[in-house]
Structure formats: C-alpha cells, structure tokens
Amino acid sequence: MPESVRQHYELYPYPDYPLFASVRRRDTYANNLDALCSLFNGELPLPGSRILIAGCGSFAPYPFALANPGVPITALDLSRKSLKRARLHCLLHGISGVDFVPGDLCDPALATGPYGFIDAYGVLHHLEEPQAGLRALAARLGEGGILRVMVYSHYARREEDSIRRALRLLKVRDPEQVRRMVRRSGQDSRLRAFFESSEEVGSRSGLADALLHPQVTSYRIDALLELIAGSGLTLLRFAHRGALPEPELEIARIRALETKQEAPGNFVLYLGRNCAGGCPEGDGVFRLNPCLAAAFSGWRPGTLHLPGRLGHKNAALDGAERRFLRRFRNPVPAADLSPTELARAGAYADRLFLMHSRA
Template identity: 55%
Template sequence: MNDDIRRHYERYPYPRYPLLASVRPCDTYALNLDSLYARFNGVLPPAAARRILLAGCGSFSPYPTSVANPGVPITALDLSRANLRRARLHALLHGRFGIGWERGDILDPAAASGEYGFIDCFGVLHHLEEPLAGLRALERRLAPGGILRIMVYARGARRGAESIRKALRLLGVKDVPAVKRLLRRADRDSRFGSYVSDAPELSFESGIADALLHPRARTYRIDELMALVGESSLRPLLFAHRGALPDVPAEVERLRQLAAGGDDEPNFVLYLGRETAGGCGLAPDASLMLNPALRSCVGRLRIARDVIPPRLGRPNPPLGFGEKRFLRRFVRPVPVAALSTVERERVGPFLDALFLVPFR
C-alpha cells in the first residue's frame, strides 16, 4: 500500500506552494533544534544530537526547517521523488543548503540511519497502514533527549472531508478532474459546498488530491492518539495545535470535552520526547538565550509591532520597540542570577512562547 501512497505523491506533490514563496526566520521559531532541546532537557543538544530528520518531508518543509537551523545537518526523507525534487528546488531558490535528500520509507531501518535530536513527522502517521510501527521506527532514530513532533488528523477536524471522501468512493470518483467538475456544480448551501468554501486547499489540484483522494487517511480521537503514544516509550511534552493548553493532561481533558459536546477538535499537533530530562526553568544556575530564529526580528528596532503567528497553539506576545529591546539582551546568554525581580517576571510570557529558552 505504500506504493499507492508513493504513486499518489509522485502525481500530486504536496503541499504545492509557489516556489518563490518565502518565510521569515521568526516564523520558524518552533522548528529550532537548540530551543526545543533546551526547553525539554535544560541543556543545549550535544554534538551527537545536532541532526534533524524530516520524516515524510513533502515538497516544502526542508526550506523553513533549514531557515530555522542554519549550519545544522538536515535529512529530508520522503517516498516520492516528485516531492523531493520540488522541495530541493524550493530550498535552492532561497539559498538553503546543507540538506541531505533521501528517497525512502520511514519503516525501512536503512533509511535515514543514525540518531537525531529533532524529528519532524507532520501529517504522515495517519497515512500509514501501521501507525504504531511508524512511531516506533521514529522512536528508534531519536537520540537520548531527542524531540519528535507529530501531527495527525483529528476525527472532528476531518468530519467534513471524510464524509465527502466516502461519498466520492461510493460514486466511483477517483481523479481530480472529476472532483473539480463536482466542485463547480456544488450548491453553496450543501454540505459539499459548505466544506469547499472553508477549505482553501481545494483551490489547487494537489490540495484536492490530498484532502479528498488520498489512498489512506485515518482519523483519531484524543484517547486513541494517547493510546498510540502509550505503546511507545515516548513522553508527551506539549500540544501545539490551535487553542492548546500548556499542560498535557489538561489539554487531553479539554479535547475530550470538545468531542463529547459535539464540537470539532483541531488536528492534533504534539511534541514527544525520548528520555528527556525536563527543563530547568529559572534555576539560579541557568542562563537564558534568545531563540536563534528570532535574531533578525529582534534586531529590527522599528516602532511598528511585529506579530509572529503562533506555532505552539497560543497567541504570541506582540514584539514592539520595547519588547525587542528587552529581548536583544539575550542574543548572548544571560545568567538567571543577573536578572532583577522585575526582569524575571517580564521573561515569563517569552519563555511560554519559546522566544526565550533557559538552559544550564
């Protein structure tokens, strides 16, 4: 069945962003290896863990991940040559190098060998015949203290898409041109029409194919996801989807309540860790550093505020002149012991947002 998935992405590379589409370094802050490793381990990654794996990289993610981690070796792994070709071209057009390109299956132990400090597997596990086998394969590639980010479809978030997928299968619709003909004829007040109006990915062919014609796409309730994670030795660290609470058990309960009330959950984004030691907080012997992905943003001391889109599920503090001036102090690490009481209080929101990171 992996052959079916490979053929799907050979025909429809995904996501198909314009090749000239760029990202600001500050928009990639939640992909920075040093910041993630330090947040969950209290130390910066050792040399052996300074590697990143994009497990099912698609046609875009190597570019922003490289922007977030200059100088860090990145392995981009994907089943599809078409995805890899487009991802490589996008990266090269924006001057991003130091990325290794590998066609292969995450279930193959010979693919993307070695250990990694950060693995990103965004929107992949729900397409596998055996998601647990995929999760365990990623777990084996994590270095001690390593961080894994996963995204899987939530049952509620995919309710509309799955009902349409089922209808298309019953109608025998198997190709994008046929779906596009149905889209043009859809009554705006129908379930199909309502979904189309709220789904921007249906404006392009690869988006239609990924949303409605993928060979395999399973969905999860939150307890099903936590049971899947529980079959591994990985530790849930932080949910990062829209509206997520910072405490994992509290967020699990919130998602249960959403589902019980008939409300749609967001697709689940979760950071997991292998043998993570835990963060050090504002310990007296710790230091604080600025997330490296924010250096260029903080360096622009303009009066207008910068708003960085949230990547951890919660709104970010806006960065005006005063906030940037304060954060510039941490371009080089600052000992916690050197902070005043007022400064300790001020750093709180920036720590929550991953803008500042404590480490020993």
C-alpha cells in the same frame, strides 16, 4: 506503505507552494533545534545533533534548514517527485546541508539515527500501520530527542472524511472531476459548502490531499494516547492552537470537547525520549532564539508580529517588549534578573522567543 500512497504523491506533490515562495527566518523560530532542546531538556543540543524530516513533502526542508543553519538535516519521503521539488526549492533559496533520501520511513535501513529532533507533521495518519511508523521513528530518536507529530482529529475531519468516502464509492479519482461535481451541485449542498469554507481545496494538490487520498486515519484523543503509549515515548506537550501547556489538562479539555463532538483542530504534539525537562526557574541563562537575532538587531519602528506556536496566539510585540528581548542577544544569567523580569523572561521562553538553559 501502500504503493497507492506513493503514486498519490507522485501525481500530487504536496504542498504545491510556488518555487519562489520565501519564508522569513524569524517566522521559523519554533523549528530551531537549540530552542526546542532548551525548552524540553533545559540544555542546548549536543554537538553533531541532527534533524530528520520524515515524510518531508515538497517544502518542509527549506524552512527547517533556514531555522537551523549548519545542522545536518535528512529529508525522507516516499515520493521522488516531492523530493525533487523540495530540493529545487532549497536550491533556489540558497539552502544547503540537506540530504534528500527517497523511501519508506518504516525501512530501518534508511535515515538511521540517532537524531536530536524528528518532524512527522501530517504523516502518521497516511500510513497503513501508524503504530509501526511511530515505533520506527522512535527507534531513530536519541536520548533527550524530541519528535513532533501532527495527526488528524476525528471531529475536525468529519466533513472531509465523509466526502472522501463518498467520492471513493463513486470512483472519483481526479481533482477536476470533483470540481465539476461542485459546479453542478446545488447552492445548499454539503460539497459546495465545504469547498466554499475550505482554503485547502483551492489548489489541485490540496484538493487531492484533502478528499482523494487513498489512506487516511483520523483520531479521537484516547486512540491517539494508545498510539503514543505503544511508542515508548513520553508525551511532552500539545501544540495545536489553544492547547494548554500541561498535557493532563489538555487531555481533559479535549475529552470534554469530544463529548460535544468538537475538537481543537488537528492534533499537534511533542513526544520525547528521556527528556530532562526545562531549566529550573532561577537557574541557568536566557538567550534570544537565534532565528530572531536579525529582528532584534537594532531599533525598528512599529510593532513586530510573530506567528503563534505551541498553542499560543502571539500578540504584536511593541517597542518596550522588543527592547526587553534585545537584552538577550548575549546570554543573561537568571540570577541577574529581578523577579518581575525573570517571570517575563520565562513567559517568553515558553513561547520559544527566548531559550532558557543551564549553561
């Protein structure tokens, strides 16, 4: 990893959420190891399974630990300043069980595997050699292990990349210099238009990450597929907004978008090492995702809103849906469900609200 990248995050730890910013456990449901292993392996994780957050930044260890109490978590990052802030955030929210490790994810001596789940969200595209980084992560993944990746899409990032290249040519290296340029720009300038439409540049670290980062690679779908093929891992599913559950269909959809120079946003996807696949429809048992236990512990008025994940945009859960999900606080055999209930439970399992496993 270039020294310039480490220095960038020492100057601008990202993200810069307030230290007292809190997360509700129910909103972390898609980070739960039990739910992910049930979805992609049809089994609960083996005892002793661990999580690695590669390039954890200043915040991710907190919601991952909240989603997985008692699960050992390694938080690896190049920036000691980011790790310090991430550790403090966990401390302030009573979170323990996270091992904070400074260093380069390409160093095989650090954060040695195997891990049941690895998260590399917004990391590979900042490496000098993304292929080497992905292989290094794949080497740490155990049998049945799952790796989540987010990388920039070329067509979603065109404006940021264009502005970033221009700022580099102008030798602009400080967020305040950029803001001064915006203030002096005309009402119809591309720079001003970008600032008015982007939420990320509202903070100093967000602006630096979007426009001043020294190492960025953006991907078209076929280049992304080449990256995956070189890792030895299997593409399990895309998870960006609107993604189709079948990878082949989503690849075709993205290719069609790219012919129009469009994108579904940045690419989010899950890769796996010899994952067994989901539990067959009529077999096994259904359980409520443990992150949602408190939300379904008793009667509550009104509707419940949960953030969309795995491509889904979740509708609010009304009283009838909440009563149905409440039944799964204890394991319910698939054989005990009617065909209609089984289909309904399967749809909730696909959203990770329920976990469907063989035992």
